[in-house]
Amino acid sequence: MKKQVIIVAGGKGQRMKADFPKQFLVVSGKPVLMHTIEKFYTFSEEIGVVVVLPGPYIKFWQSLCKKYNFKIPHKVVKGGKTRFNSVKNGLKLIGNDCIVAVHDGVRPLVSNDTLERAFSGAEKNGNAIPVIPVNDSLRKIKHDNKSKPVKREKYFLVQTPQCFRSDILLKAYEQEYNEHFTDDASVVEASGEKIHTVEGNEENIKLTRPFDLKIAGVLLG
Protein backbone atom coordinates (compact mmCIF):
# COMPACT_ATOMS: atom_id res chain seq x y z
CA MET A 1 0.00 0.00 0.00
CA LYS A 2 1.06 3.58 -0.61
CA LYS A 3 2.89 5.20 2.30
CA GLN A 4 2.42 8.65 3.74
CA VAL A 5 3.84 10.39 6.78
CA ILE A 6 2.62 13.33 8.80
CA ILE A 7 5.62 14.83 10.56
CA VAL A 8 4.38 16.89 13.47
CA ALA A 9 6.70 19.79 14.18
CA GLY A 10 4.20 22.22 15.65
CA GLY A 11 6.10 22.82 18.90
CA LYS A 12 7.40 26.24 19.80
CA GLY A 13 10.28 24.91 21.88
CA GLN A 14 9.58 26.29 25.35
CA ARG A 15 11.38 23.40 27.04
CA MET A 16 14.64 23.68 25.14
CA LYS A 17 16.83 26.62 26.05
CA ALA A 18 17.14 27.90 22.51
CA ASP A 19 16.28 30.92 20.43
CA PHE A 20 13.90 29.04 18.20
CA PRO A 21 11.87 25.82 18.25
CA LYS A 22 13.95 22.69 18.58
CA GLN A 23 12.88 21.15 15.26
CA PHE A 24 14.91 23.94 13.60
CA LEU A 25 18.07 23.61 15.70
CA VAL A 26 21.09 22.68 13.63
CA VAL A 27 22.65 19.32 14.45
CA SER A 28 25.31 17.65 12.32
CA GLY A 29 25.16 20.27 9.65
CA LYS A 30 21.43 20.89 9.24
CA PRO A 31 18.17 21.44 11.10
CA VAL A 32 16.78 18.50 13.06
CA LEU A 33 13.60 18.44 10.97
CA MET A 34 15.58 17.88 7.76
CA HIS A 35 17.29 14.86 9.29
CA THR A 36 13.87 13.53 10.27
CA ILE A 37 12.39 13.96 6.78
CA GLU A 38 15.48 12.31 5.26
CA LYS A 39 14.97 9.19 7.36
CA PHE A 40 11.56 8.64 5.75
CA TYR A 41 12.81 9.48 2.26
CA THR A 42 15.72 7.04 2.65
CA PHE A 43 13.23 4.40 3.72
CA SER A 44 11.03 5.04 0.68
CA GLU A 45 11.50 7.64 -2.03
CA GLU A 46 7.84 7.14 -2.97
CA ILE A 47 6.55 8.25 0.44
CA GLY A 48 4.24 11.26 0.64
CA VAL A 49 5.55 13.68 3.26
CA VAL A 50 3.34 16.21 5.07
CA VAL A 51 5.06 18.50 7.56
CA VAL A 52 2.97 20.32 10.17
CA LEU A 53 4.61 23.57 11.27
CA PRO A 54 3.65 26.40 13.62
CA GLY A 55 2.10 29.11 11.41
CA PRO A 56 4.62 31.84 12.28
CA TYR A 57 7.52 29.60 11.29
CA ILE A 58 6.40 28.45 7.85
CA LYS A 59 8.29 31.19 5.99
CA PHE A 60 11.30 30.60 8.18
CA TRP A 61 11.24 26.90 7.25
CA GLN A 62 11.07 27.79 3.57
CA SER A 63 14.11 30.02 3.96
CA LEU A 64 15.95 27.20 5.73
CA CYS A 65 15.14 24.81 2.88
CA LYS A 66 16.67 27.31 0.49
CA LYS A 67 19.70 27.94 2.68
CA TYR A 68 20.44 24.23 3.13
CA ASN A 69 19.46 23.38 -0.45
CA PHE A 70 16.94 20.89 0.91
CA LYS A 71 15.19 19.21 -2.02
CA ILE A 72 13.15 16.35 -0.58
CA PRO A 73 9.55 16.90 -1.77
CA HIS A 74 7.09 17.62 1.04
CA LYS A 75 3.91 19.55 1.72
CA VAL A 76 3.57 22.00 4.58
CA VAL A 77 0.46 22.62 6.67
CA LYS A 78 -0.12 24.92 9.60
CA GLY A 79 -0.31 23.40 13.07
CA GLY A 80 -3.21 23.78 15.48
CA LYS A 81 -3.38 24.72 19.15
CA THR A 82 -2.79 21.18 20.34
CA ARG A 83 -1.02 18.16 18.89
CA PHE A 84 -4.46 16.65 18.21
CA ASN A 85 -5.39 19.63 16.05
CA SER A 86 -2.03 19.61 14.30
CA VAL A 87 -2.44 15.97 13.28
CA LYS A 88 -5.99 16.71 12.21
CA ASN A 89 -4.73 19.49 9.93
CA GLY A 90 -2.15 17.13 8.46
CA LEU A 91 -4.83 14.51 7.80
CA LYS A 92 -6.59 16.88 5.40
CA LEU A 93 -3.82 16.07 2.92
CA ILE A 94 -3.97 12.30 3.39
CA GLY A 95 -5.77 10.14 0.85
CA ASN A 96 -7.61 6.86 1.26
CA ASP A 97 -6.11 3.40 0.94
CA CYS A 98 -2.68 4.14 2.29
CA ILE A 99 -0.65 3.57 5.42
CA VAL A 100 -0.15 6.79 7.37
CA ALA A 101 2.68 7.26 9.82
CA VAL A 102 2.45 10.05 12.38
CA HIS A 103 5.91 11.00 13.55
CA ASP A 104 7.45 13.59 15.86
CA GLY A 105 9.55 16.11 13.95
CA VAL A 106 12.11 15.98 16.74
CA ARG A 107 12.79 12.25 16.44
CA PRO A 108 15.49 12.21 13.76
CA LEU A 109 17.06 9.02 15.12
CA VAL A 110 14.38 6.57 14.02
CA SER A 111 16.00 3.57 12.34
CA ASN A 112 15.14 2.09 8.97
CA ASP A 113 14.28 -1.17 10.73
CA THR A 114 11.77 0.57 13.00
CA LEU A 115 10.17 2.19 9.94
CA GLU A 116 9.98 -1.18 8.21
CA ARG A 117 8.38 -2.85 11.24
CA ALA A 118 5.90 -0.03 11.82
CA PHE A 119 4.70 0.26 8.21
CA SER A 120 4.51 -3.52 7.65
CA GLY A 121 2.80 -3.99 11.01
CA ALA A 122 0.13 -1.44 10.14
CA GLU A 123 -0.43 -3.02 6.73
CA LYS A 124 -0.97 -6.37 8.42
CA ASN A 125 -2.91 -5.36 11.55
CA GLY A 126 -4.39 -1.95 10.81
CA ASN A 127 -1.98 -0.20 13.16
CA ALA A 128 1.49 -0.57 14.67
CA ILE A 129 3.33 1.51 17.25
CA PRO A 130 7.02 1.13 18.10
CA VAL A 131 7.84 0.48 21.75
CA ILE A 132 10.96 -0.11 23.83
CA PRO A 133 11.44 -1.60 27.31
CA VAL A 134 11.87 0.53 30.43
CA ASN A 135 15.54 0.29 31.50
CA ASP A 136 15.40 1.97 34.91
CA SER A 137 13.40 0.97 37.97
CA LEU A 138 9.93 2.47 37.78
CA ARG A 139 7.78 3.87 40.59
CA LYS A 140 4.17 4.97 40.53
CA ILE A 141 3.24 8.18 42.32
CA LYS A 142 0.41 7.87 44.83
CA HIS A 143 -1.23 10.64 46.83
CA ASP A 144 0.35 12.21 49.93
CA ASN A 145 3.75 12.39 48.25
CA LYS A 146 4.04 8.61 48.41
CA SER A 147 5.11 6.26 45.65
CA LYS A 148 5.32 2.51 45.14
CA PRO A 149 7.60 0.37 42.98
CA VAL A 150 5.99 -1.25 39.94
CA LYS A 151 7.40 -3.99 37.72
CA ARG A 152 9.14 -2.28 34.84
CA GLU A 153 8.73 -5.48 32.79
CA LYS A 154 4.99 -4.74 32.73
CA TYR A 155 5.46 -1.43 30.96
CA PHE A 156 6.95 -0.07 27.81
CA LEU A 157 7.79 3.33 26.40
CA VAL A 158 6.02 4.40 23.23
CA GLN A 159 7.80 6.12 20.36
CA THR A 160 6.80 7.24 16.91
CA PRO A 161 6.16 6.71 13.99
CA GLN A 162 2.76 5.36 14.93
CA CYS A 163 1.38 3.83 11.75
CA PHE A 164 -2.25 3.26 10.76
CA ARG A 165 -4.37 2.29 7.80
CA SER A 166 -5.64 5.67 6.65
CA ASP A 167 -9.35 4.80 6.96
CA ILE A 168 -8.84 3.84 10.62
CA LEU A 169 -6.89 7.00 11.45
CA LEU A 170 -9.24 9.34 9.57
CA LYS A 171 -12.24 7.84 11.35
CA ALA A 172 -10.54 8.08 14.75
CA TYR A 173 -9.75 11.77 14.29
CA GLU A 174 -13.45 12.52 13.74
CA GLN A 175 -13.89 12.09 17.49
CA GLU A 176 -14.13 15.08 19.81
CA TYR A 177 -10.82 15.91 21.55
CA ASN A 178 -10.47 14.44 25.00
CA GLU A 179 -7.71 14.94 27.53
CA HIS A 180 -6.81 11.25 27.55
CA PHE A 181 -5.50 11.54 24.01
CA THR A 182 -1.77 11.50 24.70
CA ASP A 183 -0.71 10.15 21.31
CA ASP A 184 -2.26 8.83 18.10
CA ALA A 185 -2.54 5.30 19.46
CA SER A 186 -4.77 6.56 22.26
CA VAL A 187 -6.99 8.39 19.75
CA VAL A 188 -7.34 5.27 17.59
CA GLU A 189 -7.87 3.08 20.64
CA ALA A 190 -10.74 5.31 21.79
CA SER A 191 -12.40 4.67 18.44
CA GLY A 192 -12.53 0.95 19.27
CA GLU A 193 -9.38 -0.47 17.69
CA LYS A 194 -6.92 -2.77 19.44
CA ILE A 195 -3.38 -1.38 19.37
CA HIS A 196 -0.51 -3.52 18.05
CA THR A 197 3.08 -2.94 19.08
CA VAL A 198 6.32 -3.51 17.21
CA GLU A 199 9.91 -3.19 18.38
CA GLY A 200 11.26 0.37 18.25
CA ASN A 201 14.92 1.42 18.47
CA GLU A 202 16.47 2.81 21.65
CA GLU A 203 18.23 5.65 19.82
CA ASN A 204 14.89 7.03 18.64
CA ILE A 205 14.65 9.61 21.41
CA LYS A 206 12.56 12.74 21.28
CA LEU A 207 14.89 15.73 21.33
CA THR A 208 13.40 17.78 24.15
CA ARG A 209 16.36 18.67 26.36
CA PRO A 210 19.77 20.21 25.62
CA PHE A 211 21.32 16.86 26.61
CA ASP A 212 19.38 15.10 23.82
CA LEU A 213 20.85 17.42 21.21
CA LYS A 214 24.35 16.37 22.18
CA ILE A 215 23.34 12.74 21.74
CA ALA A 216 21.79 13.47 18.36
CA GLY A 217 24.96 15.28 17.31
CA VAL A 218 26.98 12.13 17.88
CA LEU A 219 24.56 9.65 16.42
CA LEU A 220 23.76 11.66 13.30
CA GLY A 221 27.52 11.65 12.69
Place this chain on the structure above:
Amino acid sequence: MKKQVIIVAGGKGQRMKADFPKQFLVVSGKPVLMHTIEKFYTFSEEIGVVVVLPGPYIKFWQSLCKKYNFKIPHKVVKGGKTRFNSVKNGLKLIGNDCIVAVHDGVRPLVSNDTLERAFSGAEKNGNAIPVIPVNDSLRKIKHDNKSKPVKREKYFLVQTPQCFRSDILLKAYEQEYNEHFTDDASVVEASGEKIHTVEGNEENIKLTRPFDLKIAGVLLG
Protein backbone atom coordinates in the same frame (compact mmCIF):
# COMPACT_ATOMS: atom_id res chain seq x y z
CA MET B 1 27.43 12.72 58.97
CA LYS B 2 30.24 10.71 57.43
CA LYS B 3 29.60 9.57 53.86
CA GLN B 4 30.23 6.19 52.32
CA VAL B 5 29.39 4.71 48.96
CA ILE B 6 29.03 1.13 47.80
CA ILE B 7 29.63 1.07 44.06
CA VAL B 8 28.11 -2.09 42.66
CA ALA B 9 30.01 -3.30 39.63
CA GLY B 10 29.31 -7.00 39.87
CA GLY B 11 27.90 -7.41 36.36
CA LYS B 12 29.59 -9.65 33.83
CA GLY B 13 28.38 -7.68 30.84
CA GLN B 14 26.27 -10.19 28.94
CA ARG B 15 24.04 -7.48 27.45
CA MET B 16 26.83 -5.33 26.02
CA LYS B 17 28.56 -6.71 22.96
CA ALA B 18 32.02 -6.43 24.43
CA ASP B 19 34.94 -8.63 25.40
CA PHE B 20 34.74 -7.79 29.07
CA PRO B 21 32.19 -6.41 31.54
CA LYS B 22 30.97 -2.92 30.73
CA GLN B 23 32.23 -1.32 33.94
CA PHE B 24 35.74 -1.87 32.53
CA LEU B 25 35.13 -0.50 29.04
CA VAL B 26 37.30 2.50 28.26
CA VAL B 27 35.40 5.72 27.63
CA SER B 28 37.06 9.12 27.38
CA GLY B 29 40.47 7.77 28.25
CA LYS B 30 39.74 5.40 31.11
CA PRO B 31 37.45 2.61 32.30
CA VAL B 32 33.85 3.57 33.09
CA LEU B 33 34.23 2.51 36.74
CA MET B 34 37.07 5.00 37.28
CA HIS B 35 34.87 7.82 36.03
CA THR B 36 32.15 6.69 38.42
CA ILE B 37 34.48 6.58 41.44
CA GLU B 38 35.86 10.03 40.51
CA LYS B 39 32.39 11.55 40.63
CA PHE B 40 32.05 10.61 44.27
CA TYR B 41 35.59 11.67 45.13
CA THR B 42 35.05 15.04 43.45
CA PHE B 43 31.87 15.44 45.50
CA SER B 44 33.71 14.65 48.74
CA GLU B 45 37.34 13.69 49.20
CA GLU B 46 36.44 12.33 52.63
CA ILE B 47 34.00 9.77 51.29
CA GLY B 48 34.64 6.08 51.98
CA VAL B 49 34.47 4.12 48.72
CA VAL B 50 33.69 0.39 48.57
CA VAL B 51 33.68 -1.20 45.12
CA VAL B 52 31.96 -4.55 44.61
CA LEU B 53 33.51 -6.52 41.75
CA PRO B 54 32.96 -9.97 40.24
CA GLY B 55 35.53 -12.28 41.89
CA PRO B 56 37.28 -13.29 38.65
CA TYR B 57 37.87 -9.64 37.74
CA ILE B 58 39.41 -8.33 40.95
CA LYS B 59 43.00 -8.88 39.79
CA PHE B 60 42.12 -7.42 36.41
CA TRP B 61 40.79 -4.29 38.13
CA GLN B 62 43.99 -3.96 40.14
CA SER B 63 46.02 -4.17 36.95
CA LEU B 64 43.81 -1.49 35.39
CA CYS B 65 44.37 0.80 38.39
CA LYS B 66 48.10 0.39 37.88
CA LYS B 67 47.91 0.91 34.13
CA TYR B 68 45.80 4.07 34.45
CA ASN B 69 47.68 5.26 37.54
CA PHE B 70 44.36 5.44 39.39
CA LYS B 71 45.01 6.67 42.92
CA ILE B 72 41.61 7.35 44.48
CA PRO B 73 41.48 5.30 47.70
CA HIS B 74 38.87 2.54 47.68
CA LYS B 75 38.24 -0.90 49.10
CA VAL B 76 37.31 -3.85 46.93
CA VAL B 77 34.93 -6.67 47.86
CA LYS B 78 33.77 -9.68 45.89
CA GLY B 79 30.25 -9.64 44.46
CA GLY B 80 27.57 -12.23 45.11
CA LYS B 81 25.29 -14.16 42.81
CA THR B 82 22.65 -11.42 42.74
CA ARG B 83 22.74 -7.66 43.17
CA PHE B 84 21.17 -8.16 46.61
CA ASN B 85 24.07 -10.35 47.66
CA SER B 86 26.61 -7.97 46.17
CA VAL B 87 25.26 -5.05 48.18
CA LYS B 88 25.16 -7.25 51.26
CA ASN B 89 28.85 -8.05 50.80
CA GLY B 90 29.61 -4.35 50.44
CA LEU B 91 27.71 -3.56 53.62
CA LYS B 92 30.15 -5.66 55.64
CA LEU B 93 32.61 -2.77 55.28
CA ILE B 94 30.11 -0.06 56.23
CA GLY B 95 30.20 1.40 59.73
CA ASN B 96 27.42 2.83 61.87
CA ASP B 97 26.34 6.46 61.97
CA CYS B 98 26.98 7.35 58.38
CA ILE B 99 25.06 7.97 55.18
CA VAL B 100 25.54 5.15 52.69
CA ALA B 101 24.97 5.60 49.00
CA VAL B 102 24.48 2.53 46.83
CA HIS B 103 25.40 3.33 43.24
CA ASP B 104 25.62 1.45 39.95
CA GLY B 105 29.22 1.21 38.73
CA VAL B 106 27.98 1.87 35.20
CA ARG B 107 26.42 5.25 36.02
CA PRO B 108 29.41 7.57 35.56
CA LEU B 109 27.21 10.51 34.54
CA VAL B 110 25.71 11.28 37.94
CA SER B 111 25.94 15.01 38.60
CA ASN B 112 27.36 16.70 41.65
CA ASP B 113 23.93 18.26 42.26
CA THR B 114 22.25 14.86 42.30
CA LEU B 115 24.85 13.62 44.80
CA GLU B 116 24.26 16.68 46.97
CA ARG B 117 20.47 16.20 46.91
CA ALA B 118 20.66 12.46 47.59
CA PHE B 119 23.11 12.66 50.51
CA SER B 120 21.39 15.67 52.12
CA GLY B 121 17.98 14.10 51.58
CA ALA B 122 19.04 10.92 53.34
CA GLU B 123 20.55 12.86 56.21
CA LYS B 124 17.25 14.68 56.66
CA ASN B 125 14.73 11.89 56.00
CA GLY B 126 16.63 8.64 56.52
CA ASN B 127 16.68 7.89 52.78
CA ALA B 128 16.62 9.62 49.40
CA ILE B 129 16.48 8.22 45.88
CA PRO B 130 16.97 10.28 42.71
CA VAL B 131 14.16 10.15 40.17
CA ILE B 132 13.42 11.68 36.77
CA PRO B 133 10.17 12.07 34.83
CA VAL B 134 9.11 9.70 32.05
CA ASN B 135 9.51 11.55 28.73
CA ASP B 136 7.79 9.14 26.33
CA SER B 137 4.21 7.91 26.36
CA LEU B 138 3.89 4.90 28.64
CA ARG B 139 1.74 1.79 28.22
CA LYS B 140 1.07 -1.02 30.63
CA ILE B 141 1.13 -4.58 29.31
CA LYS B 142 -1.95 -6.62 30.08
CA HIS B 143 -2.57 -10.29 29.33
CA ASP B 144 -3.47 -11.59 25.84
CA ASN B 145 -0.86 -9.36 24.20
CA LYS B 146 -2.95 -6.30 25.02
CA SER B 147 -1.76 -3.05 26.54
CA LYS B 148 -3.32 0.16 27.82
CA PRO B 149 -2.02 3.71 28.01
CA VAL B 150 -1.20 5.02 31.47
CA LYS B 151 -0.51 8.60 32.52
CA ARG B 152 3.23 9.08 32.38
CA GLU B 153 2.93 11.98 34.86
CA LYS B 154 1.98 9.40 37.49
CA TYR B 155 5.31 7.59 37.16
CA PHE B 156 8.97 8.27 37.47
CA LEU B 157 12.20 6.48 36.63
CA VAL B 158 14.51 5.66 39.49
CA GLN B 159 18.28 6.15 39.30
CA THR B 160 21.13 5.75 41.75
CA PRO B 161 22.81 6.70 44.10
CA GLN B 162 20.11 5.62 46.50
CA CYS B 163 21.16 7.00 49.87
CA PHE B 164 20.28 5.77 53.35
CA ARG B 165 21.21 6.23 56.98
CA SER B 166 23.45 3.23 57.58
CA ASP B 167 21.39 1.80 60.46
CA ILE B 168 18.30 1.74 58.21
CA LEU B 169 20.10 0.08 55.31
CA LEU B 170 21.93 -2.46 57.47
CA LYS B 171 18.68 -3.47 59.14
CA ALA B 172 16.86 -3.74 55.79
CA TYR B 173 19.51 -6.04 54.36
CA GLU B 174 18.99 -8.49 57.22
CA GLN B 175 15.76 -9.51 55.47
CA GLU B 176 15.56 -12.68 53.40
CA TYR B 177 15.90 -12.03 49.67
CA ASN B 178 12.64 -11.72 47.81
CA GLU B 179 12.01 -11.36 44.10
CA HIS B 180 10.30 -7.98 44.53
CA PHE B 181 13.63 -6.44 45.55
CA THR B 182 14.45 -4.58 42.34
CA ASP B 183 16.64 -1.94 43.95
CA ASP B 184 17.79 -0.80 47.39
CA ALA B 185 14.72 1.40 47.87
CA SER B 186 12.48 -1.64 47.52
CA VAL B 187 14.55 -3.54 50.11
CA VAL B 188 14.36 -0.64 52.57
CA GLU B 189 10.67 -0.13 51.87
CA ALA B 190 9.97 -3.79 52.66
CA SER B 191 11.53 -3.19 56.07
CA GLY B 192 8.84 -0.61 56.81
CA GLU B 193 10.43 2.71 55.79
CA LYS B 194 8.74 5.32 53.63
CA ILE B 195 10.85 6.18 50.57
CA HIS B 196 11.74 9.82 49.83
CA THR B 197 12.57 11.02 46.35
CA VAL B 198 14.86 13.80 45.16
CA GLU B 199 15.47 15.15 41.67
CA GLY B 200 18.00 13.15 39.66
CA ASN B 201 19.76 14.26 36.47
CA GLU B 202 18.68 13.07 33.02
CA GLU B 203 22.26 12.37 31.93
CA ASN B 204 22.68 9.82 34.70
CA ILE B 205 21.91 6.83 32.50
CA LYS B 206 22.96 3.27 33.20
CA LEU B 207 25.41 2.20 30.51
CA THR B 208 23.87 -1.04 29.36
CA ARG B 209 23.77 -0.77 25.57
CA PRO B 210 26.43 0.11 22.98
CA PHE B 211 24.40 3.25 22.26
CA ASP B 212 24.83 4.41 25.88
CA LEU B 213 28.61 4.18 25.60
CA LYS B 214 28.58 6.63 22.73
CA ILE B 215 26.56 9.04 24.83
CA ALA B 216 28.95 8.63 27.74
CA GLY B 217 31.88 9.28 25.43
CA VAL B 218 30.46 12.67 24.53
CA LEU B 219 29.33 13.73 27.97
CA LEU B 220 32.49 12.68 29.76
CA GLY B 221 34.32 14.86 27.28
